[in-house]
Amino acid sequence: xxxxxxxxxxxxxxxxxxxxxxxxxxxxxxxxxxxxxxxxxxxxxxxxxxxxxxxxxxxxxxxxxxxxxxxxxxxxxxxxxxxxxxxxxxxxxxxxxxxxxxxxxxxxxxxxxxxxxxxxxxxxxxxxxxxxxxxxxxxxxxxxxxxxxxx
Amino acid sequence: xxxxxxxxxxxxxxxxxxxxxxxxxxxxxxxxxxxxxxxxxxxxxxxxxxxxxxxxxxxxxxxxxxxxxxxxxxxxxxxxxxxxxxxxxxxxxxxxxxxxxxxxxx
Numbered sequence: 666x667x668x669x670x671x672x673x674x675x676x677x678x679x680x681x682x683x684x685x686x687x688x689x690x691x692x693x694x695x696x697x698x699x700x701x702x703x704x705x706x707x708x709x710x711x712x713x714x715x716x717x718x719x720x721x722x723x724x725x726x727x728x729x730x731x732x733x734x735x736x737x738x739x740x741x742x743x744x745x746x747x748x749x750x751x752x753x754x755x756x757x758x759x760x761x762x763x764x765x766x767x768x769x770x771x772x773x774x775x776x777x778x779x780x781x782x783x784x785x786x787x788x789x790x791x792x793x794x795x796x797x798x799x800x801x802x803x804x805x806x807x808x809x810x811x812x813x814x815x816x
Numbered sequence: 817x818x819x820x821x822x823x824x825x826x827x828x829x830x831x832x833x834x835x836x837x838x839x840x841x842x843x844x845x846x847x848x849x850x851x852x853x854x855x856x857x858x859x860x861x862x863x864x865x866x867x868x869x870x871x872x873x874x875x876x877x878x879x880x881x882x883x884x885x886x887x888x889x890x891x892x893x894x895x896x897x898x899x900x901x902x903x904x905x906x907x908x909x910x911x912x913x914x915x916x917x918x919x920x921x922x
Contacts, residue, residue, distance in 0.1 A: 687838040690837055690838055694837075715867075723871065726838070770906065773908070773911050774877065775875070781905070782902070
């Protein structure tokens, strides 16, 4: 990485770099759930974020890295006002965002549900321009819902 | 993920529990496809499933479609709220037969 490193007022709440392997996803889910609940998400809201992160990681593992076992994923969660912003960075060859689309649900078949679930669970999910050094950067946004006011 | 298989009233009941995720869903897939291939009607008890992802749901779809081609029964029983939510988001609550309780299914 190059360029000036200004102080970061918006340092991420959570930053986790992990091997792009299925066996890692359980602890990733637990970390995301803990952070989302800690930021005031109701359990249902936290569960939606957990599902979206899990499905997005699966897409990276299965498609971007195409099953290669040596890739890595960097997960960051930031707070932006009343939203949680989740970023997933990989170092795989660039994916064509137009090919990452939810499929027609009337066509009942085993694969291709993950992207649909991400879009259902989050308020926004888009690939950011390719980060320096290559790879892919997916940004997802979710409005924090506490479910009910506590006071 | 853990699983048990038992027989009740002539039907095979496969109970999955824990997390059915990218790591464990290949085992769920093999289990369910094997049971369907045996030619029996299969009930998949989801009451112990804390989390199921798209790969787990894909295993259910694959077994369901194999059973349909074979003309044998295949249904889901007592999905937890989180499992039911995934099925609903995938619009599969209208595809699968889903029973609230095992007693309803038998």
